[in-house]
Amino acid sequence: MWSYIESIAIPVAALLLSLVIFSVFILFSGANAIDVLEAIFRGAFGSWFSWQNTLVRAAPLMLTAICTALPARIGLIVIGGEGAMVAGGLAAAMIGIALNGLPPLLVISSMVLTGSLIGGLWIAAVGAFKHYRNVNETISSLLLNYIAIAVLNFLVLGILRDPASLNKPSSYPIGDANMIGNIGDTSIHGGLIFGVVTCLILWFVMRRTTFGFAVDMIGGNRRAAQLSGLAVGKLVIVTCFIAGAAAGLAGMIEIAAVQGRANTSLNAGYGYAGILVAFLARHNPLAIIPVALLLGGIRASSGLLQRNFDLPDATTLVLQGIIFIVILASEAFYGKLNWFKPKVVTA
Amino acid sequence: MTSISPYVLEAVNISKRFGELQALANVTLKLRAGSFHALLGENGAGKSTLVKCIMGYYQPDEGDVLFGDRQQAITNPNEAMLLGIGMVYQHFTLIPNMSVAENIILSRPRLPAIINWKQEMTQLREKMQAMPFQIPLKAPITSLAAGEKQKVEIIKQLLLDTKVLILDEPTSVLTPTEADEVLGQIRAMTRSQNLSVLIITHKFREVMNFADEVTVLRKGQYVGSAKVSDVTPPILAEMMVGREVISTPLQREPTAAQQPVLTITNLHVNDDSGVPALSGLSLSINTGEIVGIAGVSGNGQRELVQVLAGQRERMDGTITVHDHDYNATRAQMRQHKFHCLPEEPLRNACVASMSVADNLAFRRFDRPPFARNNGLLDRKAIRSRAKELIDRFNIKTPGPSNPIGNLSGGNVQRAVLARELADPVDVLVVANPCFGLDFGAVADIHQQIMAARNRGAAVLLISEDLDEILELSDRLLVISNGKLVYETTPAQAELATIGKYMAGH
Numbered sequence: 025m026w027s028y029i030e031s032i033a034i035p036v037a038a039l040l041l042s043l044v045i046f047s048v049f050i051l052f053s054g055a056n057a058i059d060v061l062e063a064i065f066r067g068a069f070g071s072w073f074s075w076q077n078t079l080v081r082a083a084p085l086m087l088t089a090i091c092t093a094l095p096a097r098i099g100l101i102v103i104g105g106e107g108a109m110v111a112g113g114l115a116a117a118m119i120g121i122a123l124n125g126l127p128p129l130l131v132i133s134s135m136v137l138t139g140s141l142i143g144g145l146w147i148a149a150v151g152a153f154k155h156y157r158n159v160n161e162t163i164s165s166l167l168l169n170y171i172a173i174a175v176l177n178f179l180v181l182g183i184l185r186d187p188a189s190l191n192k193p194s195s196y197p198i199g200d201a202n203m204i205g206n207i208g209d210t211s212i213h214g215g216l217i218f219g220v221v222t223c224l225i226l227w228f229v230m231r232r233t234t235f236g237f238a239v240d241m242i243g244g245n246r247r248a249a250q251l252s253g254l255a256v257g258k259l260v261i262v263t264c265f266i267a268g269a270a271a272g273l274a275g276m277i278e279i280a281a282v283q284g285r286a287n288t289s290l291n292a293g294y295g296y297a298g299i300l301v302a303f304l305a306r307h308n309p310l311a312i313i314p315v316a317l318l319l320g321g322i323r324a325s326s327g328l329l330q331r332n333f334d335l336p337d338a339t340t341l342v343l344q345g346i347i348f349i350v351i352l353a354s355e356a357f358y359g360k361l362n363w364f365k366p367k368v369v370t371a
Numbered sequence: 372m373t374s375i376s377p378y379v380l381e382a383v384n385i386s387k388r389f390g391e392l393q394a395l396a397n398v399t400l401k402l403r404a405g406s407f408h409a410l411l412g413e414n415g416a417g418k419s420t421l422v423k424c425i426m427g428y429y430q431p432d433e434g435d436v437l438f439g440d441r442q443q444a445i446t447n448p449n450e451a452m453l454l455g456i457g458m459v460y461q462h463f464t465l466i467p468n469m470s471v472a473e474n475i476i477l478s479r480p481r482l483p484a485i486i487n488w489k490q491e492m493t494q495l496r497e498k499m500q501a502m503p504f505q506i507p508l509k510a511p512i513t514s515l516a517a518g519e520k521q522k523v524e525i526i527k528q529l530l531l532d533t534k535v536l537i538l539d540e541p542t543s544v545l546t547p548t549e550a551d552e553v554l555g556q557i558r559a560m561t562r563s564q565n566l567s568v569l570i571i572t573h574k575f576r577e578v579m580n581f582a583d584e585v586t587v588l589r590k591g592q593y594v595g596s597a598k599v600s601d602v603t604p605p606i607l608a609e610m611m612v613g614r615e616v617i618s619t620p621l622q623r624e625p626t627a628a629q630q631p632v633l634t635i636t637n638l639h640v641n642d643d644s645g646v647p648a649l650s651g652l653s654l655s656i657n658t659g660e661i662v663g664i665a666g667v668s669g670n671g672q673r674e675l676v677q678v679l680a681g682q683r684e685r686m687d688g689t690i691t692v693h694d695h696d697y698n699a700t701r702a703q704m705r706q707h708k709f710h711c712l713p714e715e716p717l718r719n720a721c722v723a724s725m726s727v728a729d730n731l732a733f734r735r736f737d738r739p740p741f742a743r744n745n746g747l748l749d750r751k752a753i754r755s756r757a758k759e760l761i762d763r764f765n766i767k768t769p770g771p772s773n774p775i776g777n778l779s780g781g782n783v784q785r786a787v788l789a790r791e792l793a794d795p796v797d798v799l800v801v802a803n804p805c806f807g808l809d810f811g812a813v814a815d816i817h818q819q820i821m822a823a824r825n826r827g828a829a830v831l832l833i834s835e836d837l838d839e840i841l842e843l844s845d846r847l848l849v850i851s852n853g854k855l856v857y858e859t860t861p862a863q864a865e866l867a868t869i870g871k872y873m874a875g876h
């Protein structure tokens with residue numbers, strides 16, 4: 025019971041503290057902090073229009089958050105969501121371009137499979153390096169991000185480049201017929217369903233299956249897992265694969281639901297923001313859904329801040345960064361909060 | 372207020388509750404200046420909780436701690452340390468990746484902003500000369516065996532300016548000789564210097580030989596205090612459990628035709644720093660046989676258990692069980708009914724943050740009835756099985772869903788024992804199984820190990836307690852420097868010869 029209260033109270037307190045620090049930052053840039061916070065709220069959740077904006081941004085965040093949350097459950101700090109998203113998205117785009125003309129259902133399914141497969145292999149490699157060569161997973165996943173982005177640029181500026189794309193070099197399009205449509209007559213694309221369903225499934229898997237149990241055993245104490253004969257290496261790699269597949273799926277959605285072609289929008293920072301979502305959600309796939317909404321909302325409000333307050337585009341990134349640091353620091357308080365547990369001092 | 376009290380430290384009417392569980396109810400303990408005071412009680416009686424309340428690690432719900440001019444509970448361990456109360460906890464608190472010297476220096480409650488390591492090291496080396504035992508200061512903690520770590524914990528406290536030293540089961544991991552040496556030195560310090568000692572122990576021998584006074588707790592209640600000269604072990608045992616204690620001797624039954632079950636050939640294993648820990652160890656254990664390995668801690672015992680438990684890779688050599696290669700996979704463990712009770716169970720065999728029920732399910736969670744064949748967990752079945760084991764093995768816990776890390780030391784040990792011994796066993800590897808158990812539980816576990824043997828299990832018993840090995844084993848081996856150097860049977864064993872081989876001569 026106590027740990028339950030704690031797991032809500034600490035992140036909420038951390039969020040409030042972040043807002044306070046952010047307000048100080050806003051004051052220094054010469055705007056009224058209250059107005060800015062109010063605008064962020066309006067831009068995120070103030071109207072149906074802003075809700076749609078928020079939901080569209082939350083969808084990839086849910087998937088990239090999984091890329092950090094699952095490995096964290098097995099004891100690895102992976103920050104390679106950005107790279108897996110780029111790799112998955114790029115692979116999906118290439119398949120889409122190659123198969124363009126075939127029945128859309130076939131093309132879209134091939135893109136989903138390819139995107140998840142490549143994203144999955146991308147992070148599975150991180151797990152394998154860690155297990156067999158003891159390469160630090162945080163560093164290797166970070167470096168793989170740069171590799172993925174470099175490959176993307178190489179291809180999009182090279183053989184994949186559509187000569188018609190002038191301002192923003194892009195690949196050839198995958199074709200309108202192969203796009204994932206919107207939900208009803210909203211501007212929310214089908215990717216949201218992928219995100220929510222993936223989180224729900226993984227929540228169930230972690231809670232109710234022997235696989236989730238084994239992952240928590242390894243993450244909790246590798247020695248105890250070994251003593252029970254668990255195949256630690258295999259489980260680490262499989263977990264990393266699932267994590268990467270989720271991020272790869274996010275890349276595929278960015279291609280098939282938003283851009284229609286591969287370009288640098290694939291590395292717009294969803295992968296890094298996903299790390300923040302995962303930590304805020306304490307690596308619980310169910311909690312990732314609301315946290316992704318919150319972060320999606322902050323990102324959605326960015327345009328409004330720029331227009332109304334003349335604040336730089338990066339302002340919401342600053343807020344994200346502050347939240348990230350405060351959340352990481354707040355980890356230290358778990359299990360230590362006994363100020364308001366009963367205490368008797370008789371003098 | 373300043374009337375002179377014969378007591379340095381008084382814990383008065385302490386009560387502490389964890390959720391539903393009343394861990395301490397109105398307990399009083401008075402520590403006389405310059406005395407060596409023992410605190411006794413069964414596993415889960417509340418001994419650790421009481422001393423943690425004194426140290427300010429827990430806040431008592433009620434009651435005061437009187438120390439020096441202070442009239443109220445201490446609010447945190449750092450404050451206690453600054454007041455001159457030092458404690459060695461039941462679980463190790465050393466930082467594994469740092470060296471012995473770094474751990475000792477960093478444990479000081481007040482550290483300068485910049486540490487002059489050179490000067491500190493020189494001072495430390497000097498002070499170490501006066502210490503009752505020596506530890507290589509540069510060695511990383513990970514490379515030390517349990518006994519050596521415990522010595523570091525004690526030295527750490529002795530080097531601070533400690534007036535009251537609280538020891539929570541300091542000798543559990545020491546050999547009797549080491550324990551006598553350590554306790555002898557500490558007792559000498561209570562006589563010659565301004566030191567008072569409160570020691571939690573399960574060993575009557577230590578109470579009788581070293582303590583001046585004793586306080587007994589039972590199920591969170593204060594039972595009584597006495598001068599050690601006025602009591603005997605049977606009286607203490609009765610105070611602890613609340614009734615007269617009758618012990619049943621171990622029944623060693625003759626076993627049928629013996630066949631080798633576990634065979635180790637030419638095993639080579641390195642320790643954490645890559646130095647050979649086992650060099651060419653071979654042994655074979657038959658059905659219905661307990662083979663005991665005696666030795667001074669740090670001679671390769673830990674690495675041997677880790678290899679058998681699948682926690683460490685071997686460099687060379689073969690391990691076979693029932694003539695099949697054995698690599699500690701889950702399938703092989705299940706097929707050969709291979710079970711293991713490593714030392715320091717919380718660190719080596721449990722996930723502290725997971726519940727007691729989950730920890731009890733580690734061996735079988737992926738099998739019916741705990742998992743349906745498609746891999747879905749049945750949490751209800753796990754819980755009800757846990758309840759059954761908690762009853763059968765007498766594990767004291769607030770409930771099956773309590774994190775196992777909150778259990779008392781002895782009860783963690785019991786939980787692991789329950790998990791490993793509840794099912795039929797063909798091979799059992801046991802390391803220091805009675806570390807931290809009360810006398811009732813020790814007898815219980817010895818009975819269980821003997822019963823497993825009588826049912827035909829091959830048992831490898833690795834222990835730093837020679838008495839335990841002599842009592843349980845059919846065959847006794849001595850390990851020294853990663854090799855088995857001597858073999859005998861308990862009946863023919865001569866202590867002097869064993870001691871000579873243990874010392875590596």
Ligand SMILES: Nc1ncnc2c1ncn2[C@@H]1O[C@H](COP(=O)(O)OP(=O)(O)OP(=O)(O)O)[C@@H](O)[C@H]1O
Pocket residue numbers: 389392394412413414415416417418419420421461767768769777778779780781782807809
């Ligand atoms: N943090 C905690 N939360 C919940 N219960 C706890 C906690 N700490 C201790 N307990 C419970 O309080 C009781 C007393 O525990 P304590 O550790 O004081 O026993 P002990 O006398 O030191 O036993 P042992 O000889 O096994 O070390 C036990 O039943 C234990 O499960």
Ligand SMILES: [Mg+2]
Pocket residue numbers: 418419420461539779780781
């Ligand atoms: Mg204890």
